[in-house]
Amino acid sequence: MTLTPHPALHPVFETFGYVIGYLLYRRSRGSSGDILEDDQRWLIIAAAAVGALVGSRVLGILEQVPVSRITWASLVAPGGGKTIVGGLLGGWIAVEVVKRFRHIQSRTGDLFAVPLCVGIAVGRIGCFMAGLADGTYGTPTRLPWGVDYGDGIPRHPVQLYEIGFLAVLGWLLWKWGKRPHAPGILFRALMAAYLAWRLGIDFLKPDPHVAGINMIQWACVAGLIALGASDLRIMRERRSVQPN
Amino acid sequence: MFSLINNGKRSGLAKATAILATGFGISFGLCGLNAIVIDSVQSNGWGFLIVTAYLELAAMIICAVGLLIIAVIAIFRALRRRKSADRESSQP
Numbered sequence: 458m459t460l461t462p463h464p465a466l467h468p469v470f471e472t473f474g475y476v477i478g479y480l481l482y483r484r485s486r487g488s489s490g491d492i493l494e495d496d497q498r499w500l501i502i503a504a505a506a507v508g509a510l511v512g513s514r515v516l517g518i519l520e521q522v523p524v525s526r527i528t529w530a531s532l533v534a535p536g537g538g539k540t541i542v543g544g545l546l547g548g549w550i551a552v553e554v555v556k557r558f559r560h561i562q563s564r565t566g567d568l569f570a571v572p573l574c575v576g577i578a579v580g581r582i583g584c585f586m587a588g589l590a591d592g593t594y595g596t597p598t599r600l601p602w603g604v605d606y607g608d609g610i611p612r613h614p615v616q617l618y619e620i621g622f623l624a625v626l627g628w629l630l631w632k633w634g635k636r637p638h639a640p641g642i643l644f645r646a647l648m649a650a651y652l653a654w655r656l657g658i659d660f661l662k663p664d665p666h667v668a669g670i671n672m673i674q675w676a677c678v679a680g681l682i683a684l685g686a687s688d689l690r691i692m693r694e695r696r697s698v699q700p701n
Numbered sequence: 702m703f704s705l706i707n708n709g710k711r712s713g714l715a716k717a718t719a720i721l722a723t724g725f726g727i728s729f730g731l732c733g734l735n736a737i738v739i740d741s742v743q744s745n746g747w748g749f750l751i752v753t754a755y756l757e758l759a760a761m762i763i764c765a766v767g768l769l770i771i772a773v774i775a776i777f778r779a780l781r782r783r784k785s786a787d788r789e790s791s792q793p
Contacts, residue, residue, distance in 0.1 A: 468757055471727050499715035506722035513726065539726065 462588025470583025512547015564641025
């Protein structure tokens with residue numbers, strides 16, 4: 458298959474991704490209710506948006522460390538990329554910081570789990586359409602479904618693999634959300650599954666490596682360790698609350 | 702946007718921040734690159750997409766300025782709150 462790249466469609470699909478994700482979040486908040494007041498919820502959303510913006514940019518630039526020199530100017534110069542992993546981790550950290558400052562104890566991410574899956578999947582259509590310019594294509598392959606992004610080399614369409622993965626993950630989380638579940642578990646499951654997926658699938662991307670894996674994979678490893686550590690903390694908290 | 706900030710509720714600033722940060726995030730990613738790429742797509746009938754490049758540029762500037770204004774308002778509000786709290790605590 459040969460693709461005619463259209464990088465200008467990337468922001469269009471990215472915008473669709475945000476809009477569809479937000480509409481889904483509104484719908485699930487309306488149907489399942491929210492443990493947070495409006496004020497608190499908007500504060501969480503704002504923290505997530507700013508954290509995602511910074512995180513995606515910083516990791517997007519760090520990804521290029523092995524091949525280009527990084528300056529402070531590269532943080533604010535247009536172009537140069539963003540990454541979903543950086544966005545998720547940055548958003549997560551920012552929300553935890555704001556929750557600590559505002560003394561919000563409850564787990565707040567469940568409402569975002571399915572909307573994030575759908576939003577990222579829609580945004581990935583734009584990454585696929587953008588072709589080589591987006592930098593999210595896969596390594597060369599001889600498999601029959603390899604896609605020629607315009608340079609005459611069939612490559613793994615990793616964006617399409619990810620759309621398929623997110624469709625399955627979103628469906629599973631949606632089914633799980635309909636059953637009784639511990640607060641926060643859906644978001645943590647999304648983070649664990651997505652970070653593990655990226656840790657694996659990024660071996661099919663030609664990004665520059667640092668000590669055997671690329672910077673996004675290192676961020677996934679760090680995120681998974683942080684997730685595991687905070688899971689242990691939650692389990693300890695629950696155990697201490699439960700009567701003997 | 703100004704009605705969002707001045708709507709009297711505490712969520713106004715947060716809402717505006719979320720919208721502007723998202724807008725900035727979308728527009729910041731491929732902007733600049735788009736302007737270069739548009740040249741190549743203009744010849745094969747996709748020239749209308751030049752609009753997205755200009756939209757991105759406009760969104761980038763508007764959202765960045767908006768975020769700066771919000772930061773200033775937030776600092777101003779925090780200072781005013783602290784002043785009034787000091788005044789209340791100093792009253793006998």
